[in-house]
Amino acid sequence: MNSKLLYSCLAVVLGTGAGYATSVLAQAKPDVLVKQRQAVMTLQGKYFGPLGAMASGKAPYNAAVVQRNAGFLDNLSRMPWDGFNPNTKNEKTAALPAVYNDRAKFDETASRLENEISRLVTVSRSGDEAAVKAQITAIGKVCGACHNDFRAKK
């Protein structure tokens, strides 16, 4: 498969719908940005959920799962922010106008999430279960703070 052919194939086989082919060449369309950032949130839920359950004693502690999920979350936590482009303001989304009106605070909270998760990656290698659970709790607080300030109530 030559490279031109590859690109044509990519446009067909990859992605999950409208907007993909343009997003590789230029600024992604607003609906694509929203879909992508919501995808990150879905996966943060997938990998943080079990940790929250462990921290609260609802699920048995599993150090290997914590380490794996912390690594995934360390990557995921760096993925959503470029999706909060002002051009998405008119899309159907739970993001509040505060994201764009108080961007400094939003960005600070985003950095805090990245830092707390990065700390979990380190702590999860220590074998100190109490410290790991405390760090999971610290992450949960940042999730909650950000959703409280920047996401519409359900």
Add this chain to the structure above:
Amino acid sequence: MNSKLLYSCLAVVLGTGAGYATSVLAQAKPDVLVKQRQAVMTLQGKYFGPLGAMASGKAPYNAAVVQRNAGFLDNLSRMPWDGFNPNTKNEKTAALPAVYNDRAKFDETASRLENEISRLVTVSRSGDEAAVKAQITAIGKVCGACHNDFRAKK
């Protein structure tokens, strides 16, 4: 915030909808599994798209973007597979029955994707642009092969 309170809050603030609260405690519901695996595909599109464009000369080569995206893809490529649970067969999804009827081949293709992306992580550190582009092409072929065999045509 104590840990019990944290858990209650998590169930409220996290996730993007139905099924989250149960997914941390037990097998996620079929619709949640589909949503999660589709989220991975969306993000693989986000981070592979620009690499495909570079490999085909449609976008200028950017070694830093390749390295960053390769790292993200290395994580993402390990996330979707547990979502292809046979209990999702009746959900609205483009996944073909072949995923479950020819699981060995599906799993082999999945492993091939992980391995090719892992190789890109290594190659992207080499500074060898031609080798990087060849490896991007190799990944695109696995994407295409898997979609061809296991995803409904659009």
